[in-house]
Amino acid sequence: MDRHLEELVNHVPAWLQSGGQDRDVAVASRVRLARNLERRRFPHRLETKEAREICVVARGKLEDYFDGGTVVEPASLGPAERDLLVERSLASRDLLDAPRPTLALFDRAESLGLMVNEEDHFRLQSLTRGFDLTGAWNQILPLGRALGEHFELARHRKYGYLTACPSNVGTGLRASLMLHLPALARVRKPLSQVLKTAQRSYLAVRGVHGEGSQALGHLYQISNQRTLGTDVSEQIQAVAEFGRQTMNFEREVRGAMLRDAGHKEQLIVDVQESHQLLKTAKKLTTAQALDALSMLRLAVLADLKEALDGSTFPPHKLLHLCFRLRPGHLQARLGSELGPEARDYSRAKEIRDALRIPFEEEA
Known part of the structure; x- marks a missing residue:
């Protein structure tokens, strides 16, 4: 390169x-x-x-x-x-x-x-x-x-x-x-x-x-x-x-989502699912990774601490990862061209390392 x-x-x-x-x-x-x-x-x-x-x-x-x-x-x-x-x-x-x-x-x-x-x-x-x-x-x-x-x-x-x-x-x-x-x-x-x-x-x-x-x-x-x-x-x-x-x-x-009990409860569930996905996924597509990061950023901006299990994520870092986890960036960092599946495995590890999220085996 x-x-x-x-x-x-x-x-x-x-x-x-x-x-x-x-x-x-x-x-x-x-x-x-x-x-x-x-x-x-x-x-x-x-x-x-x-x-x-x-x-x-x-x-x-x-x-x-x-x-x-x-x-x-x-x-x-x-x-x-x-x-x-x-x-x-x-x-x-x-x-x-x-x-x-x-x-x-x-x-x-x-x-x-x-x-x-x-x-x-x-x-x-x-x-x-x-x-x-x-x-x-x-x-x-x-x-x-x-x-x-x-x-x-x-x-x-x-x-x-x-x-x-x-x-x-x-x-x-x-x-x-x-x-x-x-x-x-x-x-x-x-x-x-x-x-x-x-x-x-x-x-x-x-x-x-x-x-x-x-x-x-x-x-x-x-x-x-x-x-x-x-x-x-x-x-x-x-x-x-x-x-x-x-x-x-x-x-x-x-703001309206947070004021409505039903919407807020569903938002918390969706954020927790995104967080759990990042903990357990062995591979992630670009779309999966970016959508999960987007949900984490929404939770941070909405101050939904209960949805993040006490974890803290700087909003600007989540934004940066939305670009850093794309195919060209992954391959450039690893110094070799990778197929889609290899990129997906690398992306899952990269996102956990960047956010210091420990890997968990799915139950």
């Missing part, structure tokens, strides 16, 4: 560390910008030589903006390394699977990143912990300005920045919030209301890795879909306002 990627495994990215605003629900905030070169074909139509030239020039002009970080050429990576980058939100599947030369750059804190020759020539990304879209926007601005200084970007006087996908034309901005919504996920009707309201507001609600991904561990991503006809501040504000409403809804549902 690439030495730089090996170092990622034991490093907690800045956006996953403790602290941050509204951290009981808001995991992270992200701002992404799509930009393209003037007088160049979009990446999916580039010849190999042309795509390679763009990678070389981009690296030469922009590498210094990533504070001694990492530069990755996806073509040289194996399956486990590719999984690791996706799980860390440092590269997309589209970038990694592209038939043309591509590039990923990111800083040491994993707060700032750039993908070259994905769907667009440049995809800039900024991540901050908790509820902080303004911070994410301010963090990405210097890189966005540098891109404009070093390259002539494709822009229409009326429509704004031009992109390979028409849905990104205009500002080229995607603002998103990663939220942990276990209480809403337990009560289907309120969650369905959130999804319908998002659609009416031109917002998308997906799994943490975007379109097509599952909301494992009750982790959801809310992002804007409209980039044309409104400016950056309006688009960020729309996501922030809906995110705030959703966070408050999650807290209201959490």
